[in-house]
Amino acid sequence: MQVKINQLGVLFCALFFLSIEPLAGQSKPLLASPEVENPKSVLFIGNSFFYYNNGVHKPVLGMVKANESLGKGHRFRNITINSSSLEWHDVESYVTNEKIGSFSITSSNKYKRYDPEKYELAVLMDCSQCPIHEDRKDLFNFYVDKHSKTLRNNGVEPSLLMTWAYKDVPEMIDGLSSAYVSAGNRNEVMVFPAGLAFKLAQDEVPDIDLYTPDKRHPSKAGTYLMAAVIYSSIYNVTPIGNSYDYGLGQETQTRLQEIAWAALNSYLGRE
Secondary structure (H helix, E strand, C coil): CCCCCCHHHHHHHHHHHHHCCCCCCCCCCCCCCCCCCCCCEEEEEECHHHHHHHCCHHHHHHHHHHCHHHCCCCEEEEEECCCCCHHHCCHHHHHHCCCCCCEEECCCCCEEECCCCCCCEEEECCCCCCCCCCCCHHHHHHHHHHHHHHHHHCCCEEEEECCCCCCCCCCHHHHHHHHHHHHHHHHCCCEECHHHHHHHHHHHCCCCCCECCCCCCECHHHHHHHHHHHHHHHHCCCCCCCCCCCCCCHHHHHHHHHHHHHHHHHHHCCC
């Protein structure tokens, strides 16, 4: 699928590439997009960073549905444990348990059954310090390797979500980006650079607060920025101009779309 860039996106990205240094702390990623094109079934595996604000899968799915060229029939699943590391997740059970996603009860109280979900892509994330903490970083690498193998053995493509630095510890992003890209390259999976987008947003649009008061978890704007990065990374399309309304106001959403696209292009070395 070719990257679709409108004129506003071209201008914005050109200005960013001329005005910012390469985003720090990262190695060059091997993969520029997932191998599966336009995945219809995506599984998100992680912790509270994924489930804050009613789940990041919701705005990602909203953006997908707003893009008619991607078609219909997308189903996303969020499986999260608060404060969890990758070590806590029994990933094999998530992709082999046919009961997961087998029914829903609608707002009108109608019971609907579904065929078992056959995930095409899984997005993994670890706890906020696990990739860089002395007592956890080896386990981060072990479980990225383990879960990537498990997913592939079950016909699911793995990918990683690079998390962000704490608001008051911005230098965290250097270690996080290096750890995620290294793990991604070793396992030949794409890493979605949400953490680098947070860094760029703090530098370029500091009036948009991406954090809750704890300075760790994403605000609604932070969840939207993460979603825009995931959407663009998975489907290889610009988020700029996407009409899905997340309730932040058009101006804020447009600014975050531009940040997400600029960060992704800088990360991938696309100019």
